[in-house]
Amino acid sequence: EAGVVQSPRYKIIEKKQPVAFWCNPISGHNTLYWYRQNLGQGPELLIRYENEEAVDDSQLPKDRFSAERLKGVDSTLKIQPAELGDSAVYLCASSRSYEQYFGPGTRLTVT
Amino acid sequence: QQQVKQSPQSLIVQKGGISIINCAYENTAFDYFPWYQQFPGKGPALLIAIRPDVSEKKEGRFTISFNKSAKQFSLHIMDSQPGDSATYFCAAPLGGSSNTGKLIFGQGTTLQVKP
Numbered sequence: 001e002a003g004v005v006q007s008p009r010y011k012i013i014e015k016k017q018p019v020a021f022w023c024n025p026i027s028g029h030n031t032l033y034w035y036r037q038n039l040g041q042g043p044e045l046l047i048r049y050e051n052e053e054a055v056d057d058s059q060l061p062k063d064r065f066s067a068e069r070l071k072g073v074d075s076t077l078k079i080q081p082a083e084l085g086d087s088a089v090y091l092c093a094s095s096r097s098y099e100q101y102f103g104p105g106t107r108l109t110v111t
Numbered sequence: 112q113q114q115v116k117q118s119p120q121s122l123i124v125q126k127g128g129i130s131i132i133n134c135a136y137e138n139t140a141f142d143y144f145p146w147y148q149q150f151p152g153k154g155p156a157l158l159i160a161i162r163p164d165v166s167e168k169k170e171g172r173f174t175i176s177f178n179k180s181a182k183q184f185s186l187h188i189m190d191s192q193p194g195d196s197a198t199y200f201c202a203a204p205l206g207g208s209s210n211t212g213k214l215i216f217g218q219g220t221t222l223q224v225k226p
Contacts, residue, residue, distance in 0.1 A: 004154075042117075042200045042216030043155065056213060091154055098143045098162070100214065102154035 002026065004103030006092050012109045018080035021106045025073065025094030032069055033100060034077050035091040043091055043102075049075065082110045115203050117217025124224050130188040132220045134201035137182065144177065145214070146186045147200045155200055159186070191224045198222070 005024040013019050025032050030051050035043035046065065048056040051072035060067065064083070069075040079086055089105040116135045124130045134144075145160035161168045161175040161184070168175045174187040188195055198221050202214040 040219070042115075042202075042219050044216070045213060048213065093154075099145070099157055099160060101157060102147075104152075104154045 004092055004094055004101055006090075006103040006106055008106055009104060010107050010109075012111065013082055015084055015110050016081040018078065019082055019108060020079075021077045021090050021092075021108075023075045023077070023092030023103060025075070025092070026096075026101055029094035029096045029101075030072065031095045032075050033093040033095075034067060034075070035093060035102075037089045037091055037105070039088075046077070079108075082108075084110050086110050115201060115215045115217040117201050117220055119220060120218065121221045122223070124191045124222065126191065126193060126224055126226050128191050128224075130191045130195065130222055130224070131185060132199055132201070132222075133183065133185045134203070134217050135181075135183045136203035136215075139204045141204055142179075143204055144175065144184050145202050146173075146175065147202065147216075149198045149200065149219075158199070188222075191222075193224045193226050196222055196224050 007022050011019055032049040034046040036046055037043045045059055047054055047060045047067050049069045052069050065079055067077045087110045089107050091102050091105045093100045093102045118133050143162055146158045147155035148158045149155040159170050159173045159175055161177055166177050172189045177184040198219045200219050201217045205213040205215050
């Protein structure tokens with residue numbers, strides 16, 4: 001069974017530029033999560049989808065972050081404009097039940 | 112905001128020794144407590160999890176012990192190996208019936224197993 005796929009793996013951008021991350025969850029997993037992991041910290045949830053519906057986006061900074069999950073499969077997380085403090089690893093995870101499985105993450109560096 | 116408190120922050124163990132990492136949580140929506148293992152440059156990988164209708168779960172060298180009354184759970188790594196050197200995260204589900212599936216992660220424990 002293929003795992004969660006994320007791209008790109010690394011991204012370096014200048015502040016105020018836009019950036020987008022893509023995630024393909026494990027086949028059959030209806031729930032998809034986007035997390036942010038700062039250096040030396042645990043993952044923090046940004047948004048959770050049940051199929052194509054965002055059921056929890058309370059931690060998503062909506063002034064600059066947006067996400068979508070078209071057709072309830074792949075998902076895209078966007079930041080526009082990026083700020084220096086957005087430098088982190090952005091992780092996607094998916095689940096069918098309680099167990100959440102993470103992708104390799106996208107390491108974002110904002111200069 | 113609810114927290115999961117994980118300790119120690121770092122741990123050095125000799126090969127063959129026992130590694131013990133502890134977590135304390137507040138209120139939870141339901142009983143499900145996973146541990147994740149993360150290597151540098153990789154995403155967290157689900158290591159072992161417990162649904163505490165039992166107080167302990169063992170998978171190979173890894174054991175979760177759970178104390179519901181104390182709201183604590185721990186990870187024990189028996190016969191620790193250099194390949195176990197990684198960062199370990201505990202997690203607990205956020206309290207409240209509307210928060211099903213929302214995990215709160217601990218700060219992580221960096222384990223180094225010396226040969």
